[in-house]
Amino acid sequence: MNDQEKQARIDLAAALRWTARLNLHEAVANHYSVVIGDENPQILLNPKLKHFSRVKASDIVKFDLDATDVLSRPDAPDISAWYLHSHLHKQLPRAKVIFHTHMPDTLALACIKDFEFMMLDQNACRFYGRIAYDRDYNGLAIDDQEGERCAQLLGDGKSILFMGNHGVMIIGETIADVFDEMYYLEKAADTQVKVLASGREPAIIPDDIAEMACEQWHEYPGFSNYHFNELKAILDEEEPAYKN
Ligand SMILES: [Zn+2]
Numbered sequence: 001m002n003d004q005e006k007q008a009r010i011d012l013a014a015a016l017r018w019t020a021r022l023n024l025h026e027a028v029a030n031h032y033s034v035v036i037g038d039e040n041p042q043i044l045l046n047p048k049l050k051h052f053s054r055v056k057a058s059d060i061v062k063f064d065l066d067a068t069d070v071l072s073r074p075d076a077p078d079i080s081a082w083y084l085h086s087h088l089h090k091q092l093p094r095a096k097v098i099f100h101t102h103m104p105d106t107l108a109l110a111c112i113k114d115f116e117f118m119m120l121d122q123n124a125c126r127f128y129g130r131i132a133y134d135r136d137y138n139g140l141a142i143d144d145q146e147g148e149r150c151a152q153l154l155g156d157g158k159s160i161l162f163m164g165n166h167g168v169m170i171i172g173e174t175i176a177d178v179f180d181e182m183y184y185l186e187k188a189a190d191t192q193v194k195v196l197a198s199g200r201e202p203a204i205i206p207d208d209i210a211e212m213a214c215e216q217w218h219e220y221p222g223f224s225n226y227h228f229n230e231l232k233a234i235l236d237e238e239e240p241a242y243k244n
Pocket residue numbers: 030100101102166167
């Protein structure tokens with residue numbers, strides 16, 4: 001196993017465990033993936049039906065991205081994980097990492113008819129112009145078409161997909177980046193749910209300010225790495241077995 005794979009396994013296990021700590025997981029469902037290797041790309045996925053809070057680096061399953069017999073193998077991942085993630089990785093090379101969750105406040109917003117994410121606070125501005133919407137819930141994603149549909153929706157530079165009546169898909173370059181995106185998306189969604197529940201009129205940030213704040217977010221060097229390294233340091237102290 002090379003260093004890239006070793007680190008990806010540790011980071012993925014850390015991201016899964018912190019997702020469970022923050023209560024953003026769903027039972028033993030939901031799936032995260034990362035692509036490693038340039039010439040012969042392989043996909044790492046969380047193991048099927050294992051609780052996020054217990055996943056160790058060695059539990060992560062690995063397949064060639066182009067393999068056709070994955071679902072008949074004993075260590076096969078969840079069927080919808082394979083269809084969605086393998087297609088998205090293949091069709092969107094910039095999606096090195098993909099997290100799919102049903103995290104509660106983001107899901108609540110994805111269940112509002114014709115919802116558009118509001119530029120309501122500083123955290124929301126991070127996502128200015130970066131969210132795509134799938135408003136055609138189609139049942140559980142158990143065929144190739146769902147992955148291709150999601151890839152098309154994310155095609156024009158978006159990195160967040162609100163999956164209507166279902167959840168969210170977040171794509172990015174590194175596990176630290178995508179974890180940080182997930183964290184702030186859910187924080188901003190929590191604020192939006194509370195503001196909507198108040199029944200008072202939301203104070204929307206003007207487009208030009210929201211766009212500037214978005215740029216400022218992305219100019220903050222290495223923030224997601226600092227955040228993720230701190231989270232791993234906590235695991236190192238409290239549950240070091242995640243690295244095994
Ligand atoms: Zn789902």
